[in-house]
Amino acid sequence: MRPSPLPAVYSHVVGLMAWGVLALNASCAPLPEPGPEDLGSSIAPVTGGTILFVGNSFTHGNEEPAYSYNKAAVTDTNGSGVGGIPGIFKKLTTQAGLSFNVSLETASGQGLGWHYANRPAIIGQATWNTVVLQEQSTTPLPTARGGSPTAFTDGARNLRSLVLSKNPAANLFLYETWASPASVSAQGYPAGTPGLQAMQTDLRDAYFKASRELGFTGVARVGDGYLRAVDQNLADPNPADGISAGMFNLWSASDSRHSSKYGSYLSAAVLFAKITQLDPRALATGPGSAAADLGISATEAGNLHRIAYEIAALPDPVVTVRTRLPVTGATFTGAVTAGAPVQLTGGAQLASLTTAEGTFTNLVGATASGVTGTNTPSSLGTVPANANAAASGLGAHDGSNNVGSGHFQFGTGFSARTRFFIVESTLASAAVGDPTTVTLISASNQAVGTYSLSLGESDFTATAAGNTAASLAALNYTGGVASVTGTPAGSAKSKLGAVSFSLADLGVTDLTSVSAATGLRISSSTLDPNVIGLYTVP
Incomplete structure (x- = not known):
């Protein structure tokens, strides 16, 4: 059966032949010429x-x-x-x-x-x-x-x-x-x-x-x-x-x-x-x-x-400018001991993040507390009322907390200049980052369209296994399950890493299509997040 032609204009026909008979050395018909909306991808045949x-x-x-x-x-x-x-x-x-x-x-x-x-x-x-x-x-x-x-x-x-x-x-x-x-x-x-x-x-x-x-x-x-x-x-x-x-x-x-x-x-x-x-x-x-x-x-x-x-026969695609970037630096306030990396020793607040786009302090975020999978929630920040409403704030906690699946609301609309981020913790002997799916959600925690992003280990701060020097901060878990807090609790060395990404990374090309989005759903069986938030680039 002859395939249906694409909706385009044929300006000329070369070597017409029966579609059911494909003979050697037969002339092929030209591809459809692009329509007016596709002229940018038109090329002369060679x-x-x-x-x-x-x-x-x-x-x-x-x-x-x-x-x-x-x-x-x-x-x-x-x-x-x-x-x-x-x-x-x-x-x-x-x-x-x-x-x-x-x-x-x-x-x-x-x-x-x-x-x-x-x-x-x-x-x-x-x-x-x-x-x-x-x-x-x-x-x-x-x-x-x-x-x-x-x-x-x-x-x-x-x-x-x-x-x-x-x-x-x-x-x-x-x-x-x-x-x-x-x-x-x-x-x-x-x-x-x-x-x-x-x-x-x-x-x-x-x-x-x-x-x-x-x-x-x-x-x-x-x-x-x-x-x-x-x-x-x-x-x-x-x-x-x-x-x-x-x-x-x-x-x-x-x-x-x-x-x-x-x-x-x-x-x-x-x-x-x-x-x-x-x-x-x-x-x-x-x-x-x-x-x-x-x-x-x-x-x-x-x-x-x-x-x-x-x-x-496809028109050339619109190339999306993607801004998924590892976070290469961070500063904290509160219980912090200087070093390379700094040591979080208690209640600390995330103050800035640095990526290839610059250093940003206009952070809005939610502490990942009470949004749990298999681990017991433990946090030095404010504990949210329930798993679907993470607490406001930027508290970098020292308690283990695998996310499972949770909704993080920021109470604001997003623009092309919005950059989202996830700060994740792991043991010092492991590499930062775990398979994670991020989805846009509305104020009622419903998915907005079909926009989502899959993240992997390589998207996060590049920290080799066992190397804490390249991490954003070092910390010791004082709450959570014994396998990650150590015996006594707090004796297991841990570290932080992070990733930032944009609406473009989520596949958004039309901002009006996500006007109802006010938060993110984070889904992962292994991610141990500390803070999930956003900032705005100039």
Whole structure:
């Protein structure tokens, strides 16, 4: 059945063909042109010439049959003799009747900065009409997730300038990589599909932000294609427990991070659709096709073609400026002993917080008391009347208090300049931060819309296990369960860390949609919060 076209205008038709007959070397119809509201994402089709792919194993492939696929038809500029995703791309363009001279410059495990430093003679050739850049898979992520956004931007900027200095008319595309079960775990995202979604959102934002700021031709949303396959129940999001019937595995069975043959084929199909602006649904799937060569069935290939079409036809997303940041400093008043970090010895009040955005003293907050899971509540601050109405105040207590689930009301509306924060305590032998879900709530403690945020250990103050020097404060629990207070009570060394975040991090793009929000719901089976609150940046 022919898929329904997206609501857009076709200005021309090239090589019309019957949708039910997909023959080799048949011309593909062009993708729908964007409507008036999407003109910012319109690009001119590239239907031939010399094209260079720059990247690592996410480009050259990590295993057979993709690794050496079609290697005789492409040029490996490093002489490694691989075909990979560029080899699949070459075959797809041949099937579509196009003439591309395809080359690749790849090095396993390396990022764009490495390629700029070590392969400028290859990349900086005037011969390239089109260049595709793929960054190391975690570098574009936020620093709290182990990434280095600055390194990504610098590498992309330098390579773009190098290419354009030799050929000012060259097209430059960024190749957006994918979230994977292994990377989600390693980078501190929640498990399962929520983690894949959260990591892909961070990758998408990073690639489109770089594309817009640096002036790239466009972004091939390969990683978004992976996520769409998961969302449509075509790809199994958790291959470790076996592949569900009727699904395939986008990731390598050996490491759940690199692409499988399905992932490599989808990558090439998305690149084909984005670069050529032709409809991949018209690509062949029978004998002699790239899909058949790789052992991908006609049904599976048809679904991958459709996903590539849907992804390439999307308008560019609105990039949200995210401000989820670890808290790097804090000051306290009250029972405080100076040191590095300071020691809280009794009733203390949080006076300021420092993040990459500055130091802030206009704090409004609630002491996390009486909102408990399995631990006995204990606090030096005012105890709230019940678990749904945390006490006003900024008392940093020294009693153990796992949150379970609690509502924290601030009695005020929020703006784009609002920054929320959570100050969390843990034993000195552990790392600060636990899996936590934050949700906007109204004054009656009801969720506002579907806005929420998943936090992990890496979002909080970066304090290595056993290292109290990088924490915000040190304290000894004097109340709570014996396993964390010690014997006698107060003998177990503990520490504080914190995280700050904004409405944008919660997914809010329209402030009017959250006008009813006055508080936060914090849900975690292990988080031991001291203070939850907010402040306003200038």
